[in-house]
Amino acid sequence: MRTFGDLESLVMDRLWNADRPATVREMLDTLASERQLAYTTVMTVMDNLYRKGWLTRELDGKAYRYQPVSSRRDYSAELMRQVLAGSGDEVATLLRFVDSMTDQEASAVRDALLDRRRADDHDS
Amino acid sequence: MNVATHVLLLTGYAATVATVAPHVLSRPALSPRSPGLALALWHASIGSAGLALGLAAVKLVSAARYLPFVRSEHHDHGIPVVETLAGLAIGLVLIAFAATRMTKTGLRILRGHRKTRDRQMELLAVLGRHDPELDATVVPATVAAAYCIAGTRRIVVTDHAIKLLQPRQLAAVLAHERAHLAGRHHLLVGWATLLAGAFPAVKVLDQLREETRNLVELLADDRARRLVDGSSLAGAIALLGRASPSGTLGATGGQALARVERLLGPPPERSSPALIALGAATSILIGLPLLLASFPSGVLF
Numbered sequence: 001m002r003t004f005g006d007l008e009s010l011v012m013d014r015l016w017n018a019d020r021p022a023t024v025r026e027m028l029d030t031l032a033s034e035r036q037l038a039y040t041t042v043m044t045v046m047d048n049l050y051r052k053g054w055l056t057r058e059l060d061g062k063a064y065r066y067q068p069v070s071s072r073r074d075y076s077a078e079l080m081r082q083v084l085a086g087s088g089d090e091v092a093t094l095l096r097f098v099d100s101m102t103d104q105e106a107s108a109v110r111d112a113l114l115d116r117r118r119a120d121d122h123d124s
Numbered sequence: 125m126n127v128a129t130h131v132l133l134l135t136g137y138a139a140t141v142a143t144v145a146p147h148v149l150s151r152p153a154l155s156p157r158s159p160g161l162a163l164a165l166w167h168a169s170i171g172s173a174g175l176a177l178g179l180a181a182v183k184l185v186s187a188a189r190y191l192p193f194v195r196s197e198h199h200d201h202g203i204p205v206v207e208t209l210a211g212l213a214i215g216l217v218l219i220a221f222a223a224t225r226m227t228k229t230g231l232r233i234l235r236g237h238r239k240t241r242d243r244q245m246e247l248l249a250v251l252g253r254h255d256p257e258l259d260a261t262v263v264p265a266t267v268a269a270a271y272c273i274a275g276t277r278r279i280v281v282t283d284h285a286i287k288l289l290q291p292r293q294l295a296a297v298l299a300h301e302r303a304h305l306a307g308r309h310h311l312l313v314g315w316a317t318l319l320a321g322a323f324p325a326v327k328v329l330d331q332l333r334e335e336t337r338n339l340v341e342l343l344a345d346d347r348a349r350r351l352v353d354g355s356s357l358a359g360a361i362a363l364l365g366r367a368s369p370s371g372t373l374g375a376t377g378g379q380a381l382a383r384v385e386r387l388l389g390p391p392p393e394r395s396s397p398a399l400i401a402l403g404a405a406t407s408i409l410i411g412l413p414l415l416l417a418s419f420p421s422g423v424l425f
Contacts, residue, residue, distance in 0.1 A: 005249045012250045054250060072251065076265045079247045080282075082240060083271055091236035092313045092337065094244070095304045097270040097297050098365040101380050109362045109384050116355065116388045 007037075007045045012054060012068065021067035023060070127187040127211065133416050134180035138173040141409070142328045145169035149335070156386050159342035161402050162335070163312070168406040170319070170332050176413035178222075179424075183417065184215030225322040233318055237274065244273055248280065260298060262286065268364050272301040274310030285364060293360040296352040303347035309340035338379060345383055346392060354387040361387075 014030050015022060022030070024043045031037055046066050049055045057064040083094050101109065149155070149169070155162040187208050252261040258281065265282035268289075272279045279301045286294060304310070316336040320329040348357050365380045418424045 009250050009253070052246070072264065075247055075251055076263065079244065079251065079263060080265050080267045080269065082244060083269055084267070091233050091240065092310060092317060093237045093240040093274045094271045095274060095301070095310060095313075095340075097300060098361045098380050098383075101365045105378060105381050106362070106366055108381050109365065112381070112384050112388060113355075113358060113362055116358075 008049055011045055015068050016072045021065040023063040023065055127183055130183050131180045134176045137416055138176040141169050141173040146328055146331050157392050158398055159339045161398050163339040164402055166332055166335050168409045172409035179413055179417040181215045181218045184211040188212045229322040230318050241273055270297045272304050288363050289360055292356040296348045296357040297360045299348035299351045300344045303344035312336050358384045358387040
């Protein structure tokens with residue numbers, strides 16, 4: 001069973017893939033092939049996403065048409081900007097595995113690994 | 125011994141420890157070989173110096189009880205009234221200054237931390253998908269990266285990183301990040317950051333912060349190395365640390381190379397003499413200021 005947060009992610013995924021605005025009814029139909037969901041559930045999820053600033057909506061006849069505020073790529077870029085800025089930041093909230101190296105350091109690391117591999121090959 | 129001597133002794137001790145400790149602790153023989161020991165000694169030394177300064181300030185304030193209008197029977201205690209009042213003022217100002225600075229900086233750090241953490245969780249809720257096999261969140265990104273979010277149990281890997289790394293390398297990366305979370309390394313880094321931010325004029329605190337950041341990486345490396353192996357971890361550093369297209373952000377300043385060379389060398393030994401030495405050194409560092417403050421009467425205040 002998916003949680004509510006998973007549904008938000010699912011709806012966003014479908015909207016990004018569809019690349020055009022959708023009503024709650026249309027989203028319900030899109031999801032119908034894999035999930036049996038109540039109309040009100042999908043409506044609540046899309047309304048939540050609108051409130052949180054992920055979706056915009058426009059009245060089309062009697063129903064709202066929802067569409068993502070930004071592309072998946074844009075949000076992913078924002079996520080990564082936070083990660084890359086982390087080490088220069090005063091607050092160490094994101095502990096990154098390794099910071100970006102300069103070209104010089106990267107080649108020194110490569111050399112160290114190559115030397116080691118050569119030594120291992122020589123031994124065996 | 126009178127108050128002035130105590131204060132001089134304590135501040136002299138603090139200055140000596142703050143000057144000598146960095147020299148001793150930055151020796152290359154210590155930190156790469158036993159990062160846990162180095163980390164504990166760094167924090168014990170700085171804590172000891174801080175404790176000595178705190179005791180000195182309290183001494184100045186507590187001398188006020190000898191003032192004639194506080195306790196009349198101590199009329200002829202021999203401490204001049206004007207000096208005592210000046211000491212009281214200095215002590216109070218120092219304590220208030222330190223408390224204000226630390227509170228302000230602490231709140232600023234906490235606010236920044238919450239903001240980043242909440243936005244990360246918000247973005248990950250929609251962008252990410254939990255991979256039960258890796259026990260990590262996978263997000264689509266053009267950058268190959270792995271990180272954990274302090275104060276949560278969340279480890280994040282980009283899909284690009286998964287493509288780039290071999291399974292053992294990925295396992296080593298995840299073990300490294302898990303070690304950060306399990307060891308609550310962010311609390312140590314946060315504490316050092318708080319001190320360095322609250323007292324920017326004290327250069328040794330900058331050093332404490334840098335060393336703490338560096339040493340927790342080595343600690344996490346050691347743990348990952350025991351669980352997976354050193355050369356997989358070294359290979360992962362080479363792949364994930366490659367110059368990113370975004371430019372010079374977050375340059376490691378040689379730390380990545382030092383980590384790789386260390387991982388390719390023999391594994392550090394976990395020796396019990398080192399632990400005994402650690403216990404002794406820590407006790408001495410914490411005990412000395414208290415001893416100095418209560419010498420020779422045995423009474424602290």
